[in-house]
Amino acid sequence: MAFKAKIRVTLRPSILDVQGKASQHALENLGYSSVSSVRIGKYMEVIIDEQSSADAERVATEICQKLLSNPVMEDFTFELDPVN
Amino acid sequence: MADLNVGVVVFPGSNCDHDTEYAVASFPGVRPVMLWHNEHDLKGCDAIILPGGFSYGDYLRCGSIARFSPIMREVIDFAGQGRPVLGICNGFQVLVESGLLEGALIRNAGRKFICRQSTISVVNNSTIFTGRYEKGEVLRVPVAHGEGNYYASTETIDSLESNGQVVFRYTDADGNATAEANFNGSLNSIAGIVNRQGNVLGLMPHPERASEERLGSGDGRRLFESLFAHLAGA
Numbered sequence: 001m002a003f004k005a006k007i008r009v010t011l012r013p014s015i016l017d018v019q020g021k022a023s024q025h026a027l028e029n030l031g032y033s034s035v036s037s038v039r040i041g042k043y044m045e046v047i048i049d050e051q052s053s054a055d056a057e058r059v060a061t062e063i064c065q066k067l068l069s070n071p072v073m074e075d076f077t078f079e080l081d082p083v084n
Numbered sequence: 085m086a087d088l089n090v091g092v093v094v095f096p097g098s099n100c101d102h103d104t105e106y107a108v109a110s111f112p113g114v115r116p117v118m119l120w121h122n123e124h125d126l127k128g129c130d131a132i133i134l135p136g137g138f139s140y141g142d143y144l145r146c147g148s149i150a151r152f153s154p155i156m157r158e159v160i161d162f163a164g165q166g167r168p169v170l171g172i173c174n175g176f177q178v179l180v181e182s183g184l185l186e187g188a189l190i191r192n193a194g195r196k197f198i199c200r201q202s203t204i205s206v207v208n209n210s211t212i213f214t215g216r217y218e219k220g221e222v223l224r225v226p227v228a229h230g231e232g233n234y235y236a237s238t239e240t241i242d243s244l245e246s247n248g249q250v251v252f253r254y255t256d257a258d259g260n261a262t263a264e265a266n267f268n269g270s271l272n273s274i275a276g277i278v279n280r281q282g283n284v285l286g287l288m289p290h291p292e293r294a295s296e297e298r299l300g301s302g303d304g305r306r307l308f309e310s311l312f313a314h315l316a317g318a
Contacts, residue, residue, distance in 0.1 A: 011190075015235065016269075018195045067152065070145055070181065072188040073235060 003048045003056035007078040009069045010041035044068060047083065056080055088114045088315055091129035093159065093175075095121045095150045100136035100172065100292060107295035107308060108133070114312055121153040130315050131168040132159050134175025136228070136290055146189065146231045147177030156182060168212060168311060169284045173229055176276070176286030185279055185286045186244065187236030189229075193269025197230040201300065202289055203265065204275045205255040208248050211278050212314040213285045216306040222259050223252075223303035225289035227268075232288040234270035234277075241271055252276035252287055 011017050017039045024038040046063070050056040060078050069076040090108045094101045101118065108116040117127055121139075126132065140149035150156065156178070163169045163184050171179040179185040192198060201224055206217040217223070236244070244250050252275040256265045261273040268288070276287030291304025 015190060016193065018191050018193060022195055067148060068144070070148065070188055072180075072186075072237075073190055 001049070001051060001056075002083045003050065003053060003080045004083045005044075005046045005048055005056065005060040005078045005080050007044040007046060007060065007064060007068060007076060008041055009044070009064070009074050009076045011039065012073055012075055015073055041074075048080075053080055053082070088131070088312055089117050089127070089129045090114055090312075091117045091119045091126055091132045093119045093121065093132065093134050093155055095137065095139035095153060095178075097139045097141055098135050098137035098174070100174075100290065103290075104133055104135045104172070104292045107292040107305070110295065111308065111312055113316075119155055121150065121155050123155050124158060126155075126158050126162055131170065131311060132162060134159070134169070134171040134178050135292070136173030136175060139174055139178065142174075142231075145181065147174060147179075147181040150174075150178045151181040160184065163279075163284050166281055166283050168315070170213065170307075170311065171284075171286040172290055172292065173227075173232075173288055176288055177231065179284060179286040184284050185277055186240050187234055187277070189231050189288070190233045190235050191231050192229070192233050192267075194267070197228075198232070198267055199228040200226065200267075202227045202267070202275075203255055203257050204252045204289055205259045205261075206251070207253050208251045208278070210248070211251055211282050211285065211310075213278070213307055213311050214251060215314060216310040220259055222255060222257055223294075224301040225291055225294045225304050226300070227289045229268070229288055232268045232270070234268075234272075234274040234288075236271065241274075244274075244277055245272065247280060249277050249280065250274055251278050251285060252289070 294304035
């Protein structure tokens with residue numbers, strides 16, 4: 001079976017996101033004064049071939065911890081969907 | 085100086101490897117050995133240098149892909165044996181990604197890539213990399229990075245400070261750690277740290293680009309000299 005992991009990696013809340021801040025300022029200049037915060041993260045789609053969703057979840061967690069995010073500065077979440 | 089072999093790791097995207105090779109080769113009796121990222125053998129080197137550049141295009145996070153290249157397994161073992169490893173700029177980023185040094189290097193606070201001469205102070209001169217400097221000495225060493233903003237948890241910063249692991253700090257020419265001198269926003273103005281054992285140093289400034297006066301500054305030279313003298317038992 002194959003699963004698609006939709007992974008989101010975001011900077012930890014304690015870390016100033018300079019890209020997000022610059023984008024928020026640009027939106028402010030465009031007249032969107034109600035946009036009070038922008039934070040930019042990464043979205044990744046990973047196809048995992050495993051027998052069960054539990055196995056796929058284990059692999060997704062491991063790859064997020066080992067490579068796809070850096071726990072010093074980032075958090076991650078993911079959803080798993082079966083693919084045909 | 086005694087017969088030494090110093091490995092310079094070359095990742096795809098390294099661009100200070102030859103500058104580092106040049107600086108290392110300028111010491112009599114010291115031979116640079118270029119080590120390709122796909123190799124599994126450190127070829128009997130006495131020290132390893134991870135040079136600056138943009139390994140693997142800085143994809144994902146700076147240094148994150150290089151950390152899993154075959155040669156890094158050997159470098160991590162080598163460091164674990166207490167042998168010297170120096171990471172400069174992107175090499176420092178590889179060292180934090182590989183867990184050989186604590187913390188992370190995030191986007192510069194001012195968002196810009198900064199390429200300029202910087203002034204740093206020697207905070208700890210009792211490491212094997214800084215023995216030939218005076219404590220508190222101010223050095224002129226260039227920087228060139230977009231992600232050099234040192235970040236770590238408060239507990240980590242406290243332990244780095246109390247264990248003397250902060251080796252270099254961005255300061256003004258008088259040695260004051262002002263906000264202005266800390267151009268990339270690093271916590272505690274940290275420019276370089278060593279691991280607890282003292283055998284792994286990472287720093288953002290480029291000592292190899294300040295290895296002789298005609299390059300604009302020769303202040304980086306003694307970093308290499310300190311290490312080579314230590315290895316030669318001098």
